[in-house]
Amino acid sequence: MASAPLPRAFASTERLTAEQMIAAPLRWPRPSRLERPLQGVTKGLAEGLDALGIRTVGELLEHLPRDIRRARTIATLEKGEQATVLVEVRTISSRPVRRRGMRALVQATVADSTGRMRATFFNQPWLLARYPPGTRLLLHGALDQRGGFRVAHHALNPNDGADAGADAVPSGAEGSEQAGGVAHYAAAEGVSSTQILTLVLAAEADLSDVPEPLPAVIRAAEGLPDRPAALAAMHFPALAEDAERGRARLAFEELLLMQLAFLARRGERTRCGSAPALDSAPGLTERWLKDGLPFQLTGDQRRAIGVIANDLRTTQPMQRLLMGDVGSGKTVVALFAMLRAVEHGHQAALMAPTETLAEQHFATIQRLLGAEPVTAALLTGSTPAARRRETLARLGSGELSLIVGTHALIEPDVAFRTLAVAVVDEQHRFGVRQRAALDRKGAPHTLHMTATPIPRTLALTRYGDLEVSTLRELPRERRAVETRVVFPDGAGDDVAAGHARARAYEDLRGELEAGRQAYVVCPLVDEPAAGGAGEDVELRAATAELERLRGGELAGYELALLHGGMRPREKQAAMAAFASGRAHVLVATTVIEVGIDVPNATVMLIENAERFGLSQLHQLRGRVGRGEHPGICMLVSSQPAPGPGAGLAPDAPPPAGSGRLRALVQHSDGFRLAEIDLRMRREGELVGTRQSGMAQLKAARLPQDAALLERARGWAEAIAAGDPSLEAPEHVLLAGALHRAYGREASEPIPA
Numbered sequence: 063m064a065s066a067p068l069p070r071a072f073a074s075t076e077r078l079t080a081e082q083m084i085a086a087p088l089r090w091p092r093p094s095r096l097e098r099p100l101q102g103v104t105k106g107l108a109e110g111l112d113a114l115g116i117r118t119v120g121e122l123l124e125h126l127p128r129d130i131r132r133a134r135t136i137a138t139l140e141k142g143e144q145a146t147v148l149v150e151v152r153t154i155s156s157r158p159v160r161r162r163g164m165r166a167l168v169q170a171t172v173a174d175s176t177g178r179m180r181a182t183f184f185n186q187p188w189l190l191a192r193y194p195p196g197t198r199l200l201l202h203g204a205l206d207q208r209g210g211f212r213v214a215h216h217a218l219n220p221n222d223g224a225d226a227g228a229d230a231v232p233s234g235a236e237g238s239e240q241a242g243g244v245a246h247y248a249a250a251e252g253v254s255s256t257q258i259l260t261l262v263l264a265a266e267a268d269l270s271d272v273p274e275p276l277p278a279v280i281r282a283a284e285g286l287p288d289r290p291a292a293l294a295a296m297h298f299p300a301l302a303e304d305a306e307r308g309r310a311r312l313a314f315e316e317l318l319l320m321q322l323a324f325l326a327r328r329g330e331r332t333r334c335g336s337a338p339a340l341d342s343a344p345g346l347t348e349r350w351l352k353d354g355l356p357f358q359l360t361g362d363q364r365r366a367i368g369v370i371a372n373d374l375r376t377t378q379p380m381q382r383l384l385m386g387d388v389g390s391g392k393t394v395v396a397l398f399a400m401l402r403a404v405e406h407g408h409q410a411a412l413m414a415p416t417e418t419l420a421e422q423h424f425a426t427i428q429r430l431l432g433a434e435p436v437t438a439a440l441l442t443g444s445t446p447a448a449r450r451r452e453t454l455a456r457l458g459s460g461e462l463s464l465i466v467g468t469h470a471l472i473e474p475d476v477a478f479r480t481l482a483v484a485v486v487d488e489q490h491r492f493g494v495r496q497r498a499a500l501d502r503k504g505a506p507h508t509l510h511m512t513a514t515p516i517p518r519t520l521a522l523t524r525y526g527d528l529e530v531s532t533l534r535e536l537p538r539e540r541r542a543v544e545t546r547v548v549f550p551d552g553a554g555d556d557v558a559a560g561h562a563r564a565r566a567y568e569d570l571r572g573e574l575e576a577g578r579q580a581y582v583v584c585p586l587v588d589e590p591a592a593g594g595a596g597e598d599v600e601l602r603a604a605t606a607e608l609e610r611l612r613g614g615e616l617a618g619y620e621l622a623l624l625h626g627g628m629r630p631r632e633k634q635a636a637m638a639a640f641a642s643g644r645a646h647v648l649v650a651t652t653v654i655e656v657g658i659d660v661p662n663a664t665v666m667l668i669e670n671a672e673r674f675g676l677s678q679l680h681q682l683r684g685r686v687g688r689g690e691h692p693g694i695c696m697l698v699s700s701q702p703a704p705g706p707g708a709g710l711a712p713d714a715p716p717p718a719g720s721g722r723l724r725a726l727v728q729h730s731d732g733f734r735l736a737e738i739d740l741r742m743r744r745e746g747e748l749v750g751t752r753q754s755g756m757a758q759l760k761a762a763r764l765p766q767d768a769a770l771l772e773r774a775r776g777w778a779e780a781i782a783a784g785d786p787s788l789e790a791p792e793h794v795l796l797a798g799a800l801h802r803a804y805g806r807e808a809s810e811p812i813p814a
Contacts, residue, residue, distance in 0.1 A: 095271045096120035100261065110252030119265050123272065125258065126312070126760055127245035127296055130305045137176035139205045146244055146256070147211075148219055149174050149181075151197045156190050172199065172211075181211045200244060202256045215256030218263055220245065220298040243299045262297050269294055275799035276315055277792040280777055286311045310770065313762035315799070317771050320759075321778035322788075322796075323804045324526030329786050332378055337507045338408055338482045340374040346405035346434065347398055354432050359394070360535040362386075366395045369531055373507065374402055374483075380507035383525050385516055386533030387732035388684025389540045392511050393426050395533070396485045399509050404436055404463045408482030412466045413500055415488050417442045417630055418637060422659055423487065424466040441467035441476075444630030472499035480504065487511045488656060513656050513684075514677050515732040517740055519768040522775055523759075534733060542730045543666075543683050543693035547723045550700065566667060566696045567615040573665045574619060574646050578691060580665035582607065582649045583682055585673045587625045601700075602669035608649045616647055624650040655681045661689030671697035671723055676739040679723075680732050697723045740765050 097118050100111065116122050133148040149172035156166040168183040168190055181201060183189050193199065198219035203212050247258040269290045276286065287295070287307070295308030351359075351367075359367070366384060373380035386392040400410035412427075414420040424440040431438070439453045439462055456462035460479035465471065481504030488511070501508065510528060521530060548566045570580050586603040608623050622636040622645035633653075639645040641660050648654070648663075655678060666686045671679060679697065687693020729735050764771070781793065788797035 095268055096123075103261070106252045107257065110250045111258075113250040114248065114253070116258075119268050120272075122258075122261055122265055123269060123293055123297075125247060125262075126309075127305070128248050129246050130243045130299050130302055131246045132302075133200070133244050135176040136172075136174050136179050139179075139211075141205045141207055141209075144202070144204050144214075146200065146202045147172075147174065148198070148200055148244070151193050151195050151199060152178070153195060154190060154193055156187055172201070179205070179209065179211050181213050183213050183216070200256065200259070202254070215254045215260075217256055217260040220259060220263055243302050243305065245297050245299065245305070259297075266294070266298070273795055273798070275795040276318075277796065279792070280318075284314065284773065286314060289315070309761050310767075312760075313767050314770055314774055316759060316762050316803075317767070317774035318778055319796075319800050319803045320523065321526055321775045322781065322800055325778055325782040326786075326800075327527040328381065329782065331381060336377050337379040338403075338406065338480070339377050340402045340406050340408075340482065340507070342371055342375065346436075347401045350401060350431075350434055351398070354434060355394070355430070356432075357537060360391065360533070360537055362533045362535040363391050363395055366531040366533060367398050369529075370395065370399050370509065371402070373529075374399065380509065381528050382508075383510045383512065383521075383528040383530045384533070385512050385514075385521075385530060387515055387536065388513060388681060389536055389688065390533035391537055392513065392533060393423065394430065395531075396487075396509055396511060397427055397430055399483050399507070400464055400485060401434075401436070403482035403507075406482065408480045409457070409460065409462070409478050410464050410483040410485070411471055411478070411481060411500070411503075411506075412464075412485040412487065413471050414466070414468060416626075416653070417444060417468055418624075418633055418653060418658070419487065419656055420466055420468050421634070421637070426659065427464070427466060436464055437462050438464040438466070441465055441470050442630070443468060443470050444634075445470065472503070476503065478503050481506050483507050483509070485509045485511060488513065513681060515736040517733070517737050517765070519765045519771060520736075520740060522771055523764065526775070534731075541687055541692050543687045543695050545683065545695045545697065545727045545730075547671075547727060548696050548698040563698065566698065569694065569696070570665050570667060571615070573694070574616075577662075578664040579640065579643065579645075579660060579662050580647045580667065581654060581663060581682075581685060582611065582647060583654070583666065583668045584649070584651060585670050587627055587651055601673065604649050604651050607669065611647070611649065619646040620644060621647045621649055624648055624653060626651060626653045652678065652682065654685060658685050659688055660685075662691075663688070664691050664693050666693070666695045667698060668696070669698050670700050672699050672701055676722060676725055676735045677732070679726055680735050683726070695726075697726060699723060 097120055099118055100108070100116070100122060103111065111117070111122075114125060116125055131146065134145045136147060136149070139145055139147070152171045152173050154168065154170040156168045158166050165185045166187045168186060170181045170183070170193065171178055172181045173179075181203075200217045200219055201211065201213050202216070203214040206212055245255075245259055245262075247255040249255050249258065272290045272293060274289045276289070280286070281288065286292075289312070292308040292311040295304040296312070299305035299308075370380070370382065373382060384392055384395055396412065400412065403410040412420075412423055414423055420440065420442055424438070427438060437456070439456070441450065441453050445453070453462065453465070454476060457465060458477045458479060470476070484500050484503075484506040486500065486508065500506075510525075516524065546566075548563060550562075573580060584602040584604040584607050586601050588603050588605050604623060604625050608621055611617075612621055620639075622639045624633060624636045624640075628636070636645070636648070637658075640648045640663075643662060652674070663686050666683055668674070668679065668682060674682070683693075683695040686695060725735060725738050729738070762770070781788070781796075784790075785793055788794070788800065
């Protein structure tokens with residue numbers, strides 16, 4: 063970035079050397095100007111602006127354009143079409159209107175290099191004096207059937223004063239055939255994009271009061287313009303690249319502040335927390351790793367256990383994310399950390415978001431413990447009262463070393479004698495206050511786990527305050543699951559060789575006849591009400607599908623139903639029937655996405671598969687093939703097969719709907735699928751920043767700005783290492799920007 067010439071809007075910084083920028087005085091904000099309320103707006107306009115969070119001049123200038131659109135030329139306008147044009151007033155006049163209550167019409171002859179037209183302004187006679195001949199305007203409206211342009215919104219040309227160029231509005235007969243770029247803003251009821259631009263034009267002089275939070279050293283090294291210039295380039299772009307350069311500068315600042323907030327959280331934990339030091343003295347964990355496991359650890363598991371052991375040796379509370387693909391063995395690694403606490407006389411807890419997942423974890427841990435004499439218990443919302451009282455008493459006395467549970471673990475009456483290690487599974491499903499409540503049960507080392515592989519770009523914006531360990535390698539006994547796409551009858555698929563529904567159920571019955579079991583997953587619990595509208599009417603519902611299958615393709619087999627709306631006891635009964643083999647098929651919703659482990663289940667049939675995300679489908683697929691027999695996953699689509707090769711380019715996002723199911727056929731690596739999913743969804747659907755306490759991104763675009771994010775992370779780490787409190791003079795304004803963006807979240811690990 064630093065080597066490219068700066069555009070016109072950035073001329074004020076182009077001539078400064080790095081030394082001059084560093085020596086330049088700090089620009090302090092003048093709140094009296096930026097914080098003053100907007101003036102001269104009607105009540106309706108004020109209400110619309112308020113809905114957008116715009117009440118002051120400063121908030122107006124920070125309302126960034128959604129995109130930059132090239133204005134149309136007069137010659138390309140079509141009748142009835144809404145369009146924006148950049149023109150020059152040639153003549154202007156008014157004429158009275160006989161209709162009662164209407165003011166005089168203002169009509170102007172306007173022109174650009176491609177032609178002329180008549181523009182009509184309604185109920186605004188004062189424009190006669192405001193827009194004399196020679197004025198350059200931005201007009202938004204529609205061409206009527208007579209060729210006149212009926213103006214809905216208008217503003218002075220935002221690029222007036224710019225050097226004439228290929229994208230500038232021509233002032234004479236000779237000029238470009240292309241009109242200039244126009245900032246387009248997110249609008250609301252009562253306020254249009256053009257009206258916002260008009261207000262921004264009126265506040266242009268106030269840009270000089272915008273504070274510059276980035277230290278001069280960073281701006282010089284990165285070749286960044288100052289903040290006022292970047293905002294001006296976005297609001298008033300003479301060239302398209304001006305707006306992009308301005309956006310990139312603001313995005314860098316936004317990402318830098320986010321990473322500083324993450325690192326501040328990590329630093330606060332270091333300063334305020336103290337956990338028991340769990341050294342590596344020979345004992346339970348070494349014996350368990352050597353003799354207790356019925357399988358060999360993968361290289362990734364051994365490496366993860368090594369770094370976790372190092373984390374646990376110190377009194378600094380561990381805050382680590384263990385991220386692993388489906389079936390990569392995260393529970394074994396988590397159990398190592400928990401046993402390290404137990405062998406030192408402390409306690410450990412594992413919290414899962416659902417009872418089904420907690421029960422599966424408890425069963426897995428009991429199996430992995432083997433003959434080791436470790437006291438363990440399960441605590442959920444459906445635990446009987448008598449057993450709950452007994453469990454809490456044993457937990458408080460220290461008799462109980464290890465506990466697995468749900469949100470029930472963070473209820474006020476749950477007390478540990480000495481909690482040293484906490485494991486939070488699928489931690490993104492918990493709120494920050496729920497995770498904080500578990501921390502307050504002691505001063506534990508915390509291991510967060512997720513079965514959803516996350517690309518580094520997303521990890522830095524969701525888990526930037528955590529150290530990350532990754533499990534990519536699958537155990538030797540895990541086999542790849544054969545994946546097929548089932549399109550409607552008569553449609554073929556060149557990738558999956560097109561199995562129609564009848565053939566799919568024939569294959570499923572073949573597995574059942576061989577003594578194996580199957581899942582059928584539906585996107586809904588119940589069928590929509592009769593007469594309901596919309597595409598959901600066509601979606602398969604679990605309850606209705608259960609009855610249909612009992613009398614249809616799976617007649618004679620034992621079926622069980624599982625969905626999130628069932629009572630805990632009903633869920634337990636369904637899972638017990640399926641796990642024991644009494645039920646041959648489990649008809650379910652995505653409640654089985656994680657944590658279900660039935661080795662005898664070999665078939666996963668997913669109805670309306672195009673309705674699910676790639677990562678979710680990959681998670682569901684991971685429920686089969688967990689035993690000695692290979693797994694089959696059949697993705698049943700209600701949409702026709704896409705054309706050959708759609709979405710199969712190595713770096714191209716698959717198309718929406720059935721076409722993206724091909725990615726599941728092509729790839730078994732969850733990390734690769736996560737990258738494809740990220741490219742498909744873009745930053746608009748990224749979850750986690752708000753859930754993690756981080757602000758929503760306004761200027762940054764992910765994953766496109768991945769390189770920018772990496773550079774921002776590097777600078778944030780350097781700043782945090784040298785001046786963690788941001789007290790140095792060059793960081794004072796940066797500290798203010800951090801506080802405005804994140805408030806107390808920038809200095810507290812988790813809000814209470």
